[in-house]
Amino acid sequence: MDTIVAVKDLTQKIGKKTVLDGLVLEVGTGECLGIFGMKGSGKTALLHILAGIDRFTSGKVLVAGLDIRRTEGFKKYIGLVTQERSLFQDLSVAENLDFIAVLKNAGRDNIGPLIRRLELGEVLNQPAGTLEAGLYQRLALACALLNSPRLLLADELIGAIDLESRRIILRELKSFLAGGGTCVWAFSNAEFLPHVDRVGWLEKGKISFYQPAGALARWSGLIQSLAGQGGDSDA
Amino acid sequence: MRQILDIAHYEMLSIFKEKILFLMVFLVPLGYAALFGATYVTAILGNVPVAIVDLDDSRLSREIAAAFANSPHFKVVDDIRTYRELEEGMKNGRLRAGVVIPENFEQEMARHTLTRVLAIYDGSNLIWGYNTRKYIREVFNDFSASNTASYLAGLGYTKNEIRSIMDTVSLNTEVWYNPTFSYANFLFLGLVMMILHQIGLLSVSLTITREKERKTWLQFLSAPVPAWKIFAGKSLPYFVANFFNYALLLWFAARFIHVKLSGSLPLILLLGFLYDLVITGAGFFISTHAPNSLQVTRYVMLLSVPFFMISGYTWPATHIPAFINYLARLLPSTWMALGFRQVTLKELDISYILPHIRALGLMAVLAVLLAVNFTKRLKPRPESGTEINGGASYPVRWK
Amino acid sequence: MLNQGLAIMRREVFYLCRDRGLRHILLCGSLIGLLLFYAIYSAQVLKDIPAAIVDLDNSSASRELAEKISKAEYLKLVASLESYDDLQELIKQGRVIVGIVIPENFARDVALGRQARVLAVIDGSNMIYATNASAAVLTVTRTISAQAGVSALVARGVQLKQAQEAYQAIDFSEEPWFNPALNYAYFLVLALALNIWQQCCTLAACLNVIGERGMKSWLQIKASGISKFKFFTSKSLAQILIFMAIVLPLYILAFGVFKLPLNCSLPAFLLFTLAFAIAIHSIGTLASSFARNAVDAARFGMIIALPSFVLSGYTWPLEAMPAYLQKAARILPQTWFFQGINYFAFKDAGWNLMSHFILAMLAITAVCYGAAAILIARD
Secondary structure (H helix, E strand, O other): OOEEEEEEEEEEEEOOEEEEEEEEEEEEOOOEEEEEOOOOOOHHHHHHHHOOOEOOOEEEEEEOOEEOOOOOHHHHHEEEEOOOOOOOOOOEHHHHHHHHHHHHOOOOOOHHHHHHHOOOHHHOOOEHHHOOHHHHHHHHHHHHOOOOOOEEEEEOOOOOOOHHHHHHHHHHHHHHHHOOOEEEEEEOOHHHHHHOOEEEEEEOOEEEEEOHHHHHHHHHHHHHHHHHOOOOOOO | OHHHHHHHHHHHHHHHHOHHHHHHHHOHHHHHHHHHHHHHOOOOOOOEEEEEEEOOOOHHHHHHHHHHHHOOOEEEOOOOOOHHHHHHHHHHOOOOEEEEEOOOHHHHHHOOOOOOEEEEEEOOOHHHHHHHHHHHHHHHHHHHHHHHHHHHHHOOOOHHHHHHHHOOEEEEEEEEOOOOOOHHHHHHHHHHHHHHHHHHHHHHHOHHHHHHHOOOHHHHHHOOOOHHHHHHHHHHHHHHHHHHHHHHHHHHHHHHOOOOOOOOHHHHHHHHHHHHHHHHHHHHHHHHHOOOHHHHHHHHHHOHHHHHHHOOOOOOHHHOOHHHHHHHOOOHHHHHHHHHHHHHOOOOOHHHHHHHHHHHHHHHHHHHHHHHOOOOOEOOOOOOOOOOOOOOOOOEOOO | OHHHHHHHHHHHHHHHHHOHHHHHHHHHHHHHHHHHHHHHOOOOOOOOEEEEEEEOOOOHHHHHHHHHHHOOOOEEEEEEEOOHHHHHHHHHHOOOOEEEEEOOOHHHHHHOOOOEEEEEEEEOOOHHHHHHHHHHHHHHHHHHHHHHHHHHHHHOOOOHHHHHHHOOOOOEEEEEEOOOOOOHHHHHHHHHHHHHHHHHHHHHHOOOOHHHHOOOOHHHHHHHOOOHHHHHHHHHHHHHHHHHHHHHHHHHHHHHHOOOOOOOOHHHHHHHHHHHHHHHHHHHHHHHHHOOEHHHHHHHHHHHHOOHHHHOOOOOOHHHOOHHHHHHHOOOHHHHHHHHHHHHHHOOOOHHHHHHHHHHHHHHHHHHHHHHHHHHHHO
């Protein structure tokens, strides 16, 4: 199995806080790696580094074999779904797809199929800013996939959204992986642990790897120990 | 190329969607030009209100009063008769000048006793001050000449003889470039350059901060589009709009404010092109570095007055300390305003404005280099702490 | 009750300080402005206007004339040139503002009683130079033609005394009032610095309402049940006090150190300034109460604050503007304030006029605050 992401000793300090502390991480082609952690654990920081948005303090990151500090060339292989709403709020759905295709220099051939698969046909003329959460995430995924990326970086791909959208997004993710794509998916909801191949658990700037079942077991253990302490857990 | 034009197309869309930005790009420059144009449209300071305090009331003193009344520059305020009233009028702004003819003036003139007319003018506003001083001297020169002429006529000389005596040595004054002393010719186009500078800089400098505030900057950063294409695409609409405004404002100035706008058209276009390029490049550079639109707006707005005053466009550079002049030479507005005046008012050819073209060209290259070399990586910032309006946001009314 | 107001005022001061951009602008903006403008106009009086003489005659008479011209007030001879073309060149380059051309055969023509025409050229492209230069040339003109005329008459056999009588000019002395040396620094430095000051204050005031309503903490304020009137009054009071606090060092520097003229009393001038500070604050408040966001508020405020100096008639006089513009300009408090600097700092025009000016500014203030109050209450 080829390695598409290789991270070595990645450290990210923001202000005085060490957000990522000597991370080592490899992602194989075709894999779906879940990055699991609570708010503020550094998931977004990691994904923004992998996407080539943020600078980082030290370490080495290779994406598709390219050192991301040296080149921008790897960006044509990636697609990014951000946690924050980063689509163009005052452009319509169709315009968003068109413009982001322009930015990615991806051609417009993929737009039609993506609209069909993510079932965006009915909202093409709505401004992205007024979309409901579920539709918005479908659009965000469609935009990320416009350039047929080899690596999908998805930050909170599925939040608290309607079930229909969730089904559509998971279906698309599956077909993306089936087509040989790689995905790094960050989330904070343990519910999604079974959907990934492997889990990287981020905590205090360190990452530890689990199989999905193992991660789930650890999570349940944590919840139970809290309940045992008499704390009122409702997770 | 296609990609650049597409980016430009979407930048246009966002200009059209944001009403205030649209007004700023297409209407505010003309609005300001119209406002300043109306201010200076009179162009020549005439009708200076003057009071004649005639304490002599003789033939000669009445002649002096008549000389002022007949001058196109002055308007005699009739109801002021005493020195006290004159003082009061000068203080409350009814008067800008006064002439006091002392008692027994005619007699003492005839006796060759030392006597003087007192001419007073308001020096607190030097536009009044400088002009009034000049007008007063003109009136007295003319009056003296006619006085001499009538004296000589009394000696029995003919008109021709009088003329030849009086013109033995005549000093003819030619005022070049702006012979009517039109204030509009002098100042207005300089202000136009500042309007273009300010509005151009401000509108371009919001282009990236806007994306930062809306988080859409992430889309640009994560996409494989090179920095120079982002610059080219996003600033193209502003570059075109600025150039359009340049042409529009010049046309407006010539057509409605009747400002003298001659000289070589290719040079005017070249200067405008370079100026536009510097502004667009610099604005984009500012935008990539500024935290948010509010801070940009604040700082950019404050530039106009110091930039204009420092340029030597009004108070001449020869009388400004050297270090200020060096500072001024770092600013494109200085070179543009002065160079533009050389071309349009003095009608000079390219050899006289080569330094200006060189400076603006250099600045244009520098600005564009800075603009295209922004890094596509952000330095992540800590949560802003107690600081206000420092991050990528500012107060927005929310529902 | 009072404590609540004070707490709000204190928080307002923190807010202004923690906004780095605003802090810099308020603290440094007008002071840097004052220093910069003082430096620009440090020559103060426009003396030494560069002049050149082209003496094509090169006789003792022409040299005498050149000597006389070069001694004229405000002119400074920087070059003696060989030809008219050289002069033209220097004027084009802007290195010479006044040029005097003495024709060939000047001495002979004068001696023979023929007409000799001396040419004075003035570069009119910069009005400040041009008006000063032409005033200087006018004086020279008079004395030269008088002297020549007297000798011409004497040559025709008129007695010297009679000839002088013919040319006995009306002697007049000039008195520029309020600014006897025609000092350009006196004229502009303080006004320009105050122009920067009012722009900075406008920027701060433009955050007054939107700066609260645009923040999530507005929910806390709404939930707390404090009256909006009381809340914004306290805030505004703090802002106006800050505006006055930053104008004080400006005045100390301007009047105390730079010795710019202040002919009315300082307390009266401070009172006048206070009225203006309140007036610009009211404009900022109005802008901030209908703007959708802080940037728009800043733009609305500045759209008024930026051109207001030109419109105020402090430089190009109000009286020379078209009538409709004069009326429109009087709607702006800046017009009253900058006119007031002229009337009170220079002319000490008296309390009657000042109270009139203050009332005008307060009337504008009342309208702006009133409109803002309606907008705030309606929300």
